[in-house]
Amino acid sequence: MEPVEVICAQAMAGLPHGFLGRRGGASTGLYAGLNVGLGSEDDQAVIQENRRRAVEAVLPGAALVTLHQIHSAKAVVVETPWPDDARPHADALVTDRPGLLLGVLTADCTPVLFADMEAGVVGAAHAGWKGALGGVTDSTIAAMEKLGASRNRIVAAIGPVIARSSYEVDDGFAQRFEAADPANERFFSPGRAGHQQFDLEAYVAARLAAAGISRVEMLGLDTYADPKRFFSFRRATHRGEPGYGRQISLIGLPG
Known part of the structure; x- marks a missing residue:
């Protein structure tokens, strides 16, 4: 059996965390690999097996906590795990409780992991373009601060996400970002007529830096361009x- 691939960030060395892709999963056919999406049409028993494998690869014995993601800027604090059918509608989670493993699901959107290792507070955010523009990373940082984290100690890592070369958007999309801040023009480059290429990863990194996060690690992995390694909605x-x-x-804290 192929092992689960766990892609780690240097900024979080020593802390249980990882960005997982397709490798090491039990799903077959269209969903071949480590598909953990409860909302997909894959076999639910196989999805649960994939989720179990994911936990064992990062923090064995931990309780996995995920969300019903809605492309919002909402962050929730996790004190105890909840059942899959009671997942809150939100796009980021934070905790200071050992033994919990926070998980966000993506298939082109940006996964961001956060840690203040001194305070023992961690977070995870799902930042699609809508959540990123709405401030989901800011909400995550604020929620971590309520648990005792300090933004001058928080480190962040950005995992596999659709890259600029793969992410074509129309001019109206770009104008929405430029209306929010004219400086956002730098995240777009010319494409075919009426279209531009958007660098979502760089935009999220800039939002983190603007929020006072001094160490932001970008892994530079394109979900769209690597079908053997990652799932991609757009592909x-x-x-x-x-x-x-x-x-x-x-991401989690050891028990």
């Missing part, structure tokens, strides 16, 4: 596939 759409898998990014 599945372009291929006319009827569904797509989701990968998970995890």
Whole structure:
């Protein structure tokens, strides 16, 4: 059996965390690999097996906590795990409780992991373009501070995300970002007529830096361009596939 691939950030060395992709999963066919998306049409028993494998690869014995993600800027504090069918509608989680493993699911959107190792506070955020523009990373930092974290100690890592070269948007999309801040123009480059290429990873990194996070690690991994390693919603759409898998990014505190 192929082992689960756990991609780690140097900024979080020694802390249980990782960005996972397709490798090491039990799903087959369209969802082949480590599909953890409860909302996909994959076999639910296989999804649960994939989620179990993900936990064992990062923090064995931990309780996995995920969300019903809605592309919002909402962050929630996790004190105890909840059942899958009672997941809150939000896009970021933070905790200071050992033995919990926070997980966000992506398939082109930006997974961001956070840690204040001195305070013992960690967080995870799902930042699609809508959540990123709305401030989901700011909400995560604020929620961590309520648990005793300090933004001048928080480190952040950005995992596999659709890259600028793969992310075509129309001019209206770009104008929405430029209306929020004219400086956002730098995250777009010219594409075909009426379209531009958007650097979501760089935008999220800039939001983190603007919020006072001094160490932001960008892994520079393109979900769209690496079908053997990552799931991608946009790639599945372009291929006319009827569904797509989701990968998970995890962080926790040892018990």
